Structures are given as structure tokens and as C-alpha cells.
Amino acid sequence: MVRKLVAAAAGLAAVLLVPPLVGSGGDADVGERVRGLRVLVPNSPGGGYDVTARTAAKAMEDAGLASAVEVFNLPGAGGTVGLGRLVNERGNGKLVMSMGLGVVGSVYTNKSPSSLADTTPIAKLIEEPDIVVVGKDSPYRDIAGLLTAWKADPGGVPVGGGSSPGGPDHLAPMLMAKAAGLAPRSVNYVPFDGGGELLASVLGGKVAFGVSGVGEYRDQIQAGELRVLAVTGPERIAGIDAPTLREAGLDVSFTNWRGIVAPPGISDTDRERLIAAFARLHSSPQWRDALARNGWTDAFQAGPGFGEFLAGENRRVAEVLKELGLA
Amino acid sequence: MDQLWDGFATALTPTHLLLAAVGVILGTAIGVLPGIGPAMAVALLLPVTYGLEPTGAFIMFAGIYYGGMFGGSTTSILLNTPGESAAVVAAIDGNPMARSGRGAQALAAAAIGHFVGGMVGTTLLVVLAPTVAGLAVGLGAPDFFAIMVLAFAAVTTVLGDSRVRGVASLLIGLTIGLIGLDEMTGQQRLTFGSLELADGIDVVIVAVGLFAVGESLWVAAHLRRNPARPIPVGTPWLGRADLRRAWKPWLRGPLIGFPFGALPAGGAEIPTFLSYATEKRLSKHRDEFGKGAIEGVAGPEATASASAAGTLVSMLTLGLPTTAVAAVMLAAFQQYGIQPGPLLFERESTLVWGLIASLFVGTVLLLVLNLPLAPLWARMLRIPRPYLYAGILFFAMVGAYAVSGQAADLLVLFAIGVIGLVMRRYGLPVLPAILGVILGPAAELQMRRALQLSDGALTGLVNTTFSITVYAVVALLVLWPLVRKARSRT
Numbered sequence: 043m044v045r046k047l048v049a050a051a052a053g054l055a056a057v058l059l060v061p062p063l064v065g066s067g068g069d070a071d072v073g074e075r076v077r078g079l080r081v082l083v084p085n086s087p088g089g090g091y092d093v094t095a096r097t098a099a100k101a102m103e104d105a106g107l108a109s110a111v112e113v114f115n116l117p118g119a120g121g122t123v124g125l126g127r128l129v130n131e132r133g134n135g136k137l138v139m140s141m142g143l144g145v146v147g148s149v150y151t152n153k154s155p156s157s158l159a160d161t162t163p164i165a166k167l168i169e170e171p172d173i174v175v176v177g178k179d180s181p182y183r184d185i186a187g188l189l190t191a192w193k194a195d196p197g198g199v200p201v202g203g204g205s206s207p208g209g210p211d212h213l214a215p216m217l218m219a220k221a222a223g224l225a226p227r228s229v230n231y232v233p234f235d236g237g238g239e240l241l242a243s244v245l246g247g248k249v250a251f252g253v254s255g256v257g258e259y260r261d262q263i264q265a266g267e268l269r270v271l272a273v274t275g276p277e278r279i280a281g282i283d284a285p286t287l288r289e290a291g292l293d294v295s296f297t298n299w300r301g302i303v304a305p306p307g308i309s310d311t312d313r314e315r316l317i318a319a320f321a322r323l324h325s326s327p328q329w330r331d332a333l334a335r336n337g338w339t340d341a342f343q344a345g346p347g348f349g350e351f352l353a354g355e356n357r358r359v360a361e362v363l364k365e366l367g368l369a
Numbered sequence: 370m371d372q373l374w375d376g377f378a379t380a381l382t383p384t385h386l387l388l389a390a391v392g393v394i395l396g397t398a399i400g401v402l403p404g405i406g407p408a409m410a411v412a413l414l415l416p417v418t419y420g421l422e423p424t425g426a427f428i429m430f431a432g433i434y435y436g437g438m439f440g441g442s443t444t445s446i447l448l449n450t451p452g453e454s455a456a457v458v459a460a461i462d463g464n465p466m467a468r469s470g471r472g473a474q475a476l477a478a479a480a481i482g483h484f485v486g487g488m489v490g491t492t493l494l495v496v497l498a499p500t501v502a503g504l505a506v507g508l509g510a511p512d513f514f515a516i517m518v519l520a521f522a523a524v525t526t527v528l529g530d531s532r533v534r535g536v537a538s539l540l541i542g543l544t545i546g547l548i549g550l551d552e553m554t555g556q557q558r559l560t561f562g563s564l565e566l567a568d569g570i571d572v573v574i575v576a577v578g579l580f581a582v583g584e585s586l587w588v589a590a591h592l593r594r595n596p597a598r599p600i601p602v603g604t605p606w607l608g609r610a611d612l613r614r615a616w617k618p619w620l621r622g623p624l625i626g627f628p629f630g631a632l633p634a635g636g637a638e639i640p641t642f643l644s645y646a647t648e649k650r651l652s653k654h655r656d657e658f659g660k661g662a663i664e665g666v667a668g669p670e671a672t673a674s675a676s677a678a679g680t681l682v683s684m685l686t687l688g689l690p691t692t693a694v695a696a697v698m699l700a701a702f703q704q705y706g707i708q709p710g711p712l713l714f715e716r717e718s719t720l721v722w723g724l725i726a727s728l729f730v731g732t733v734l735l736l737v738l739n740l741p742l743a744p745l746w747a748r749m750l751r752i753p754r755p756y757l758y759a760g761i762l763f764f765a766m767v768g769a770y771a772v773s774g775q776a777a778d779l780l781v782l783f784a785i786g787v788i789g790l791v792m793r794r795y796g797l798p799v800l801p802a803i804l805g806v807i808l809g810p811a812a813e814l815q816m817r818r819a820l821q822l823s824d825g826a827l828t829g830l831v832n833t834t835f836s837i838t839v840y841a842v843v844a845l846l847v848l849w850p851l852v853r854k855a856r857s858r859t
Contacts, residue, residue, distance in 0.1 A: 086693075086773070092412065093700055117773050119550070119567035126564060152550065152567050153557070197824040206552055232821050233552055238690040238699065242633040245687070248509040248822060257703070261688055261710025335706050368554075 076108040076319045082139040084124025086117040094167065094300050095140035097332045098323060105326035107319055120148025120208070122156070129156035131305040135312025138164060142300035146352075146359045147208030151368055158356065162308055163349040165320040166301035168333065169341035171275030172214045173256045173284070175268050177247050185272040185290040188251060189222055196228040202249035204237035207368060208359075210298040211237075214253045214274050216362045218287065221294045226365050244268065255298060256282070257337050299341060301348060317345045373495060376722030380730050385428050385723065388421070389731050392429035396436015397738065400452055401444055405771050407437030407453075408693035415701055423705040424720045428727040430701065431681070434694050435487055435728065438637075438674045439735045442479040446666070447472060447746060448761045450581040450768065454572045454807075455637035455673040458645050460580055461800055462658060462665030469661055472747035477607050478615050478663050480739040482622060482670035487732035489623035489671075490630075490678025495725060501631045501679065502686040508632060510819035511830050515839035517812035520639055522843045523646035524808070529659075529798035538797045541788065542805020545575055553817050565777035570785075572638065574769045575806045578782045579799045581765040583789020585758045590790070592754065606744075615667040618648050622671025629672075630679020636692045637676040638807045641669040659800075678728070685713055685721060 081099055083092045092115065099111040116124040121141060128139045139161070149157045174185065182188040192199045196219070203211030212233065216226045234240040237254040244252040245267060256279060262268045263282060270284040274296040278286055287294045304316055323329050324342040333340055343351060379385060399410045411430050418426040441453035446463030459479060466475035493501075528535025548559045549569030560566040607615070622644050629640035648668040649658045658665055683689040688710035690696035702709045707717055714721055750757065769782040792799060816830070823829020831837055 086409075086412075093704075096415065097704075115774065117568070118775065119564045122567075123564050123775070152564060153562070154564060200822050200824070206550070207554060230821060230824055232818055235552075236690075236696065238688075238696055239633050241687070241689050242506050242683075243509065246506040246509060258688070258699075261708035261712055264708075265711040267711055336703060 075106065076102075076315065077110060078136055079108055079111045079319075080137050081111060081113045082124050082128055082137060083113060083115045084117060084121035084139060084141060084145065086115060089117075090144075091121070091140040091142060091300065093336070094142075097336065098140070098167065098302075098329070101326060101328040101332050102319070102323050105323065105328045107322050107326065119152045119154070120206070121145040122148050122152045122154035125149070125154060125158070125161075126156050128303070128305050129160045132307040133309070134305045135308045135316070138302050138304045138316060140300065141303055142210075143213075143298050143355060143359075144205060144209045146355050147210075147213065147363065150360065150363045151206070151208035158303065158352055160306050161303040162306055162313055163345065163352055164302040164304050164313075164316050165324075165345070166299055166341055166343040166348045166351060167320070167324075168338040169275075169297045169299045170255045170257060170339060171273050171279060171297050172211065172253050173259070173270050173274065173279075173282070174218075174251055174253055174272040174287075175244060175259065175263075175270050176251045177245050178267055178269055179247060180251070180269065182251065182271060183269075185285065185287070185292075188271055189290075189292070191250075192219075193222060193224060196224050197230050199250040200230040200232050202232045202234055202240045202243050202252045204234055204240045204254040206233045207231070207366070208363060209233075211240075211253050211255075213359060213362055214296045216366070217294045217296055217358075218253075218274075218292060220362070221287075221292045226362060227367075260337065297341075301343075303352075313345070320344065372718060372722045373726060375719070376724075376726035377729075379424060379719060379723030380428065380726035385425055385727060386730065388425045388429045389432045389727050390734055392432020393436040393439075393731050393734050393738065395429075396433035396438075397440035397735065398436075399433065400437040400440020400442075400456075402452060402768070402771070405452075406693070407434045408697050410437065411694060411697045411701065415697075415704065418701075423702075423707060423717075424723050426701070426705070427698070427720065427724050428731075430698055431724055431728055432731045432734075434677055434698075435483075435674065435731050436735060437694075438487075438677050439480065439483045439739055441673070442483075442666075442670055443476065443746060444764065446475045446479060447749060448581060448764060449584050450761060450765050451573060451576045452768065454576070455641055455676070457572070457576045457638065457803055457807075458641040458669040459666055460576075461645065462660075462662050464580075465659070465661035466663065466666065467747065467750060471661065472750055473744045474607055474611055474663065475661075475666050476743035476746055477740060478611065478667045479670040480736060480743060481607075481615070482619050482667045483674040483739075484732055484736040485619040486623045486626060486671035486674030487678065487728070487735070489620070490627050490675030491725065491728045491732065493623070493627050493675075494678045494682050494728075498682050498686050501628060501682050502689075504628065505631045505633060505683050505687065505689060505691070508835060509833070510815045510822060511833050512835045512839070513632070514812060514815040514819050514830060515836035515843075516639070517808060517815060519839055519843050519846075520643060520646075520804075520808055521812065522846050523643060524801060524804055528801055531796070534795075534797045535801050538792065538799065539801040539805045541792070541797075542575075542802035543809040544805075545570060545785070545802070546806045546809035552814060553821065563777075565775055566781075568773075569810070570781055570806075571772045571778075572803070572806055573772055574778055574782055575785055576803050577765045577768055578785030579789040579792070579802060581761050582782060582786025583793060583799065585762050585765075586786060586790040587793045588754065588758055611663050614652075614654070615663050617651075618644075618664045618668030619671045621647065622668045622673075623675035626672035626675030627679040630676030631682045631691065632679075633683065633689060633691045636680075637673045639811065640676050641672045642804060642807070644668040644672040659798075674732075681728075684709060685724075687711065688713070 081095045083095045095113050102108040201215045205211040219229045237258040243249050273286050276295045441456035442459040445451040445456040445460040449464040451457045463475040550567045625644045626640045648664040680692050680695050683691050684695040690699050769778050819829050
């Protein structure tokens, strides 16, 4: 009841507010400064989507692409609470949501009534490959050794990841298992609350190997505390001496990504304006700096292309989760 | 040691001193406001500090963290409304003290406790950092589960006069703790299909609901029979008797809090509670606990601050976040292009030692700031009861809303408040319920993780020396009263 009221109110507000904006704007607005954009972050302050959103907002303002960008958090249920809110704001051309691969899986595990297919895709911004990593005292010297042991006794080779089931670090080992001929159900996956909590268990050898984003572990890798056995992405990572999974003979390519989506039913003008704004962000020096500072890989893909990509990711995630009985 | 003195030289420059002061004042304010924790504060300030050089920014963040620990207990003690989950325990004895006119003493005991905890904790950080960091990596899920079992064994000390009622209350808490998505498998439990419940119910909301809202409803239901009398305000300072009772808990607290802070399994809730249980067991005034024993405030508060120092150990030496604040600070380091981890002390020694020195400076600043405020805060309780409780309800709602900005949380808050009222009506103690909410999910997670790591073998729970040692202690604690009884009979 409450939700319906909120939805109705939001719908009413959208109907009342949006036409004047569209009317006064027109095509001439594309490429101009965006005013009063609000960015919804569906996880808590300091989380991945939050850092991306705040960094992008700051870069947009510094580059003079937008003014008064407001970033706000609506955390809950792996991002699906925020997704529900976004979908309810039908037609609101001043709202976008920062999201990523994790939300795709959460839609299934949380049985969310709204899905990403309901949103208007704006742009994919960044990518981060996962790494297959062990502590320095681990018996596994290379990926081949690990795979042999894993195939022999999947239950006795626990794998740790920094996300709950359905999240990126969960999907990566499941896809690896499938490619290696193991049933995903036989994988002994131990979830941790983020890559940080996982780190202690990998360092201490509590899990046989860990799968997580490379960003948080660079220093430990450099210090020799961690050994990277493989990179899950299509290419090697500069500065890290490890093959890709493909090179190691496992036909998997997996990258975590983050991007921006808008509410459903926004006008074409609004959509063009938002895509143009993020395209200009992408080519700004401020964004380049931010990418370098955070160690993110640029993976810009705008509008319809991003929409097709989303649909593809959705299929891939659904397939894995179905086999595990989660979708 | 030389590096520490260099650190003081860094921390005592006027700019850094000012930033430390800004940090601790902001932190105290944020701690006092319920719902907004230090983690959120640091995250929101992150873009603002872009203009600062990293050392200054981190001095400020550390000030906010320590300040939040200081401020969290203020509303706990005065209004029975914990601002932070670390301050829940302070309400148990702090609030009865405040209501009997000893609010200023409770606040002073908490402030000095935080000072001692911060000082001892930071000193241990300087001396023991590498050792404790090794401990954090060496311990795993079976060890953490053993610690949780120990905590459950200690719960018996706070069950109250009636075991049956105490256990009933504990079960209510454990049930509330079950709500949400199961972390291991992603299945929903007790969410009734509601997305708002999928993340479970925040401990702060449960504590505020059971303590503050339940209490307000209870008072409102009885106000007509008990005419409103303003709460007396006694002498503002700690007397000699208070000091005699509080100094040992102040010193014991950090010893519990510091190692716990460094472990990737706890945060400050479990150690503050363990400190409370310890103080109760050791005290000569055991019957006063729950009715306003100063040890019950002094010990846990010293523990809370020391655990913050422990958290920094794992963060600075391993790049390992053990609490939400540390996770946000790690993200902040990355924003400055600094990778926290084993190489941090070598690469950024000015920053690290400046940061550590500023913790000492910040702790002193906090004491100077908070101690004189204690009598002023305590006067707030002179407000007539109807207005006071209206204010409490207002703060409770602000706090519950601020936790995640969802209106649904307000409904949850009042539902729990009604449970709190009913529990008071039937004489169920509230504290075991809170402990159930804190300990239940944590213990379940560690137990299932341990079993998963051993692929389902039960030996996975006892395959480390540490866990066996802890279980031995638990067995002693449980069996000792029986042995004593048997002996006294013969």
C-alpha cells in the first residue's frame, strides 16, 4: 500500500515536472551543462558504486559538464531497493543510478520485482578483472596445479570470494568451474563481506584460493604476500605476472563492470542529453585522472550498445544461478 | 621511537592540530546524533577533503573515528538511545545512573574510559602492531566461532533473576537476528517478500526500539499513576568512591578491546559486551549491575575506544578492514593513490607516524572537550518527563531513519518498540534480546563458514589450538559453579 502510494506520488511528480523541462530544452540542450542531476547509489557510503558515483560527480563538476550534482544513498538488498526506486521514478530525466554486475545477480537472489530490463541504459563506465589468488605459503604454484587439485576434490578445495551468492566474485569461480568441467553445485564457495575480509583468509591460508577484484590487493601482491595464479579478464594486467584463464586453457572471460542507468520512460531528449553528458565526462582529463588514481580500466560504452551488453550479462548470470537453484 | 617523535612533529603543526580538532569535534557531534555513524561521516566528507594533502585528511578522519566512539555513549547514557552499536552496552548501567541523578558521573566515567582506552590502545598500536597483525591473519572461522561461544556462555551473567524470562528474551533477539538474506546461500529468511527486510534489521534500530521506544511507551502508559517528577541532578564530579570502583575497569577494558578490534570478526559490539560481563563477574557490587553500576559504564567504554585502535592496526599493517570505518578509510587511501598494506609503513612513514601521533593528540583533545561538557549534558534531564520522552522519541526516529534513509525502518522501529513494551509488561529483561541480535548472526556466520571450509566435517570446528583453548575456558566457566556447589555439599 505504502509503496503503491509512493509510486503514484512519484509518477504524478514526474508527469507534472518533466514536460516543462523537455519543452524548454529541445535538441539544442544536448551537450550543454546538466543542471540538478541526482545520482542514486544503491549501496552504502564507501562501497564500490558509491565511490564510482561520487568520483564521476566530482569530475563532471570540475570539468564544467554539470553543476549541483547530488549523490544520495539508498542501500539495501544488494542494490535492488535502489533499483525499485529508480523504476518507480518513470520518466524522471534528472535521475540516474550508479550500478554494476552485482545488481544483475541481486535481482535474482532477492527475487526483486523490478529488473534492469526496466531501466534506460545510459553508459558503461569502467571494468575491473578478477584475479585468482593464493597466499605466499600456498602449495599451489600455478593455475594448472590448482585446477588439477580442484577437479580431483572440489569439496576439499574451498574458494573464497568477496561477494554473497549472485555477486561478481561468486560468478567468476562458478564460470571457471563450468569451463573446467565441474558442476557449479559441487564448488565449495565461501562468501566474505568484501575483498577486505577475504584478504585475511587468503593470507592465512584458510581458503584454498580466493577470487576477487585486483584493486584492493595490489600492495600485498607487490610485497610478495600474495601470489596471483591467473587473471579472469581477456587480457593480462600490467605489472602482474600471471596468465589469463584463456591462456591457461580455461575458456572463460570474466570482468566485473560498473555503469549508469536511468529510469524507464524518459524522453528521447533526456536520454540523449544524459548519454552526451557521460560521453563528455569520458573524454575529460578529470575523468582520466580519476581512472588512474583509482586503478580502474576504462570501458566506456554508451546507450544501445550498453543495453545489449546488459541483456547479455543478464542471460549469463541467470544461466549460472539457475544451475545453482538461485534463480 | 624516533619515528614517533617525528610523527608528533608532523601532528603538532598548527594546520594538523586544527584538522585534528575539527575531526574530533565533528566526530563527537556525529557520535551524539543517533544513526549517523563514523563510517558514513568519513564517506560523506571524502570529496570535501580532496583539497587537503593526505596526512591532514587522515588526521581528520582518525579524529572523526575516535570522536564518534566518545560521542556515541552520550545519548546512550542520557536518553537510553544508543547512537552507535558500540555504545549499546553503555546504556545498560549508564541510563539507570542518569535517572538516579548520577548522569554527570556516568558521562565522566565514559569520557575517562574512552581517554584511557584511546591512550592504552594507541600505545599498544605503536608497540604491538606487527604481532597483533599476525594474530589477525592466523585466526580463522573456527577460532571466531569459539569466541562467540564464549560470549554466549557469558550471556548467562546478564539473564536477570529469572532464567526462563532471560532465555525467552534471548530467543526473541535470535529470531530478530535471523531476518534477512542468508549470507552463505542467498536464501531469504523471515523477510515476507519485503526487499526492505532483505538486509536484516540494523542493531542500532533494534537497540533504539527496545530501549528508547519501549521505555517511552512504558512511561507513557504509567505516567498518570506515577506523577511526573523531574530527575534530580546530583553533584557534577566523580567522587573518590567512584574512582576507586572505576580505575580497574578502565585499565581492563583496553586489554579486551584492542585485540578484538584487530580481528576481522567483530567490531566493537562483542568486546564491549564481554567487558561488561567480565566487570560484573569481578565486581563486589554485582547486585548493582543493571541498576547503575559505574563499572558497567567505565569498562565497556574503555573497550570501545581501544578496539578502534586495534582496527587501525589491521588497516595500517595489512590493508585489512575489520570495521566499516576502516573499509571507508581504505577507500580514502586509494583516492590519494596510496595503497595501504604491508609496505605502507616504509613508503609513507611520515603519514603513518603523523597519523598515530595525532591519535594521541586527538584523545587528549577529546577528554578536554568532553569532560567539562558532562555536567552540562546531564542537566538536560531536568526537562519535565513528557517533553523529555517526546524528545527521546524524536531522536529515536531520526536515528532509525538515518541508518539507511528508509521510511520502512520507522515502521520496524515502532514494531520493535511495541515488543519492548510488552517485554517490560511481562518482566522480560531487554538486554539478552539485544545480545541475541548481535551474537546470533555473527556466531551463525562463523560456524557455517568453518563447516564450509572443512567441507561439512564437524572436526572443522575444533581443528585449531586456539579454538580448543577457548572451549576449555568455556567449559571451566560453565562447570565451575557446579563444582563449587558439589564441594560445598560434601
